[in-house]
Amino acid sequence: MIVTDVTSTPLAIPxxxxxxxxxxxxxxxxxxxxxxxxxxxxxxxxxxxxxxxxAVVAYGRLMAxxxxxxxxxxxxxxxxxxxxxxxxxxxxxxxxxVLAGIEVACWDALGKGLGVPASTxxxxxxxxxxxxxxxxQGDTAAELAAHxxxxxxxxxxxxxxxxxxxxxxDEEVVAAVREAIGPTPLLRVDANEAWDxxxxxxxxxxxxxxxxxxxxxxVAAGNVTGLARVRxxxxxxxxADQAVHTASELRAVLEHEAADAVxxxxxxxxxxxxxxxxxxxxxxxxVPLNRHACVESAISTFAGLQVAAxxxxxxxxxxxxxxxxxxxxxxxxxxxxxxxxTVPSGPGLGLELDHDAVERARARHAxxxxxxxLERSAR
Numbered sequence: 250m251i252v253t254d255v256t257s258t259p260l261a262i263p264x265x266x267x268x269x270x271x272x273x274x275x276x277x278x279x280x281x282x283x284x285x286x287x288x289x290x291x292x293x294x295x296x297x298x299x300x301x302x303x304a305v306v307a308y309g310r311l312m313a314x315x316x317x318x319x320x321x322x323x324x325x326x327x328x329x330x331x332x333x334x335x336x337x338x339x340x341x342x343x344x345x346x347v348l349a350g351i352e353v354a355c356w357d358a359l360g361k362g363l364g365v366p367a368s369t370x371x372x373x374x375x376x377x378x379x380x381x382x383x384x385x386q387g388d389t390a391a392e393l394a395a396h397x398x399x400x401x402x403x404x405x406x407x408x409x410x411x412x413x414x415x416x417x418x419d420e421e422v423v424a425a426v427r428e429a430i431g432p433t434p435l436l437r438v439d440a441n442e443a444w445d446x447x448x449x450x451x452x453x454x455x456x457x458x459x460x461x462x463x464x465x466x467x468v469a470a471g472n473v474t475g476l477a478r479v480r481x482x483x484x485x486x487x488x489a490d491q492a493v494h495t496a497s498e499l500r501a502v503l504e505h506e507a508a509d510a511v512x513x514x515x516x517x518x519x520x521x522x523x524x525x526x527x528x529x530x531x532x533x534x535x536v537p538l539n540r541h542a543c544v545e546s547a548i549s550t551f552a553g554l555q556v557a558a559x560x561x562x563x564x565x566x567x568x569x570x571x572x573x574x575x576x577x578x579x580x581x582x583x584x585x586x587x588x589x590x591t592v593p594s595g596p597g598l599g600l601e602l603d604h605d606a607v608e609r610a611r612a613r614h615a616x617x618x619x620x621x622x623l624e625r626s627a628r
Contacts, residue, residue, distance in 0.1 A: 407566025413443025
């Protein structure tokens with residue numbers, strides 16, 4: 250089986266409600282759907298998250314040259330070609346984000362061609378079910394608490410809340426959510442690099458009384474020593490997210506003992522293969538892995554489940570965000586109620602693409618352009 254072509258389609262999909270986090274409010278998802286076509290007549294799909302789809306399409310077109318004419322299973326060799334012959338390494342975070350969509354599509358195509366799930370190529374499954382987080386949405390503490398209460402009644406074991414937002418009282422939000430969900434579910438908060446070190450320590454100490462399981466990325470991604478200092482100064486666990494996108498960044502966090510957990514997804518690592526390798530590195534250091542999610546479609550959730558099924562040290566409450574989108578890109582059901590999801594066993598990623606939905610998202614992007622990240626920016 251040989252890759253004959255790689256095509257890309259820019260998409261714009263509205264969210265059911267605005268998504269609020271420390272950088273603003275997002276009202277829609279900008280994605281690029283990559284399709285890897287093969288001489289065996291099968292096509293694999295993957296997606297890249299982005300701010301501007303046109304930039305991903307242009308960059309992806311150049312990256313695709315390393316894939317055409319190769320087997321979709323030659324991922325390691327293709328990556329070696331990309332990183333040694335191109336200038337992609339000069340902008341690693343951006344390059345990995347673009348690459349992820351093409352790499353995932355390769356595993357989907359290979360699995361479809363051979364009639365096996367993509368997890369077959371990632372070490373094989375150690376679990377058939379993955380536990381996902383509850384992710385309450387809203388702007389105010391009351392709105393977040395009300396949605397959290399609804400989700401808690403469904404049986405979720407982990408509730409996840411954004412903090413560090415300008416003009417919002419983090420303690421008010423966390424206190425309201427904790428009261429709404431009761432004492433049993435784990436409560437995790439994510440500051441998305443909002444604080445400097447002293448502020449992070451003070452903020453976390455104020456939130457400790459509400460039974461926080463962990464605080465995700467409280468300080469800037471590049472401040473590994475600061476992250477380690479925060480971890481030593483508080484009684485709550487600290488998770489690293491933006492600090493661990495590349496292999497060298499992950500190694501630095503682990504060697505500095507700066508995190509109790511690593512939150513990482515395939516959009517950050519450049520695909521499923523490197524994510525699986527990162528999971529092995531965290532396991533060697535005795536640090537568990539939590540699957541990271543972005544504003545993405547279910548295509549990414551299906552892909553993430555394939556690798557999550559193969560990670561022995563996977564946490565509960567793995568991240569999921571495709572449910573925020575107002576329209577799905579797949580016809581394959583993926584029920585989230587209660588958070589425990591069976592890993593699809595169909596070939597490749599185990600999904601069927603909704604081509605009509607893709608066309609609507611393509612037409613929306615063509616007519617209206619991409620969504621803007623911040624509420625204060627007009628679309």
